[in-house]
Amino acid sequence: MIVKTSRFGEVECQEEHIISFVEGPLGFPGAKNFVIMNHPGNGVFKWLQSLDEPELAFVIAEPFAFFPEYEFDLEEADVTLLEIKEPKKVLVYTILVIPPDLKKITANLKAPIIINGENRKGKQLVLLDDSYSTRHYIFSGGE
């Protein structure tokens, strides 16, 4: 299928690559279908592009590259909701905020995106754990 996006224009995307969010990311309840697109140059960040709202895209990255100690437990309810059977097939991403001063890029570790790679169901979690906040500088000197 052909998907319209503000950033990338019309993009061809395979049906089996579509990620269905059980609920849209907070603030975007209507955005339930996404595709993950590599950034040109195949780098460390990717795009989470909405298929429902052409202008909506997030920059995401695997949090463990920046925060090797990052960990959280999945709630039983989410395991059921996303029908997770194989923990190794679960993908974890963090949403980045990219301000004009790139030294101040932050990662939202409080609300990671998780995707069950087996059925491509996804959800933005909100961790109950208070050790993570919505703004972690990826550079230690960012603050």
Next chain:
Amino acid sequence: MLALTRKAGQSIVIGDQIEVIIVEIKGDQVRMGIKAPRDISIYRQEIYEEIQHENRAAANSVKLPLEGVQEILTKAIKTKRKS
């Protein structure tokens, strides 16, 4: 807005599937239990708003061309690996 008075141990039922129970009242704090289907997410209101705000900020922050982002993220990873 509907306002109901309840005592500890009492509850209210919303629709067919949601029940909110007053577990404990201690000074100015109320502890609540919530029974709801798994596909209904439950958040503390201030956290809910914070994440909404952060998501909007994230979406808006990437509308401009992202010159140099690739390099700086790669650098951040290298720095983390060294430390």
